[in-house]
Amino acid sequence: QVQLVESGGGLVQTGGSLRLSCVASGRTFSSYAMGWFRQVPGKEREFVVAIRPSGVSTYYLGSVKGRFTISRDNAKNTVYLQMNSLKPEDTAVYYCAAGLLRNSADNVQNYAYWGQGTQVTVSS
Numbered sequence: 647q648v649q650l651v652e653s654g655g656g657l658v659q660t661g662g663s664l665r666l667s668c669v670a671s672g673r674t675f676s677s678y679a680m681g682w683f684r685q686v687p688g689k690e691r692e693f694v695v696a697i698r699p700s701g702v703s704t705y706y707l708g709s710v711k712g713r714f715t716i717s718r719d720n721a722k723n724t725v726y727l728q729m730n731s732l733k734p735e736d737t738a739v740y741y742c743a744a745g746l747l748r749n750s751a752d753n754v755q756n757y758a759y760w761g762q763g764t765q766v767t768v769s770s
Contacts, residue, residue, distance in 0.1 A: 648672045648759040650742045655764030658732055662768070666727040668742030668761055676720040679747045681757055682727050684738035684766075691741065693752035695727065705751035710736075732768045739763040 654666040668680070681696035695716045696705045704716055713732075718725040725742065745757035 648674065648678065648744050650744060650759055650761035652740065652742045652761045652764040655740060655766045657767045657769065659769050660733060662732050663728070663730045664732065664766060666729070666740055666742075666764060666766075668725045668727075670723045670725075670744060670759075672723075675723040675744075677746075678744040678759075679751070679756070680716075680718055680725040681743045681745070681751065682716065682725075683741045683743060683754065683757075684736075685741065685763075686738045691754060692738075693754070694740070696747070696751035697725065698747065707752075729766070732766075734768045734770045736766060737768050738766060740766050 649671040650668050652668045658664055679698050682694040683691045684694050685691040694707050697716045701718050713730050715728040741763045742761040743757035744759040747756050
């Protein structure tokens with residue numbers, strides 16, 4: 647069992663930055679791929695970015711590539727999402743997820759464990 651706790655969300659102006667963190671419980675963190683998804687009311691949860699257990703391979707949603715960076719520290723059981731040049735369309739609840747990538751990284755079915763979410767609001 648893995649429990650995930652996100653932090654770092656908040657309100658920021660267009661062009662600003664935020665850094666989300668997700669701390670995982672348990673000793674198997676380094677075995678899991680980690681992903682960030684986001685969701686706005688009335689829409690399906692959307693893949694944002696993922697990173698493989700070793701941290702070598704990463705996968706990004708096209709619209710965030712070059713602005714967002716995912717990283718992980720397996721010694722601290724933590725995955726980070728650095729978000730720069732934020733836009734109003736980035737406004738959403740951001741969820742951290744852990745799982746085993748059996749197919750494409752953006753497939754929500756790959757992720758067995760989810761955090762409670764953290765709100766990110768970008769004002770125009």
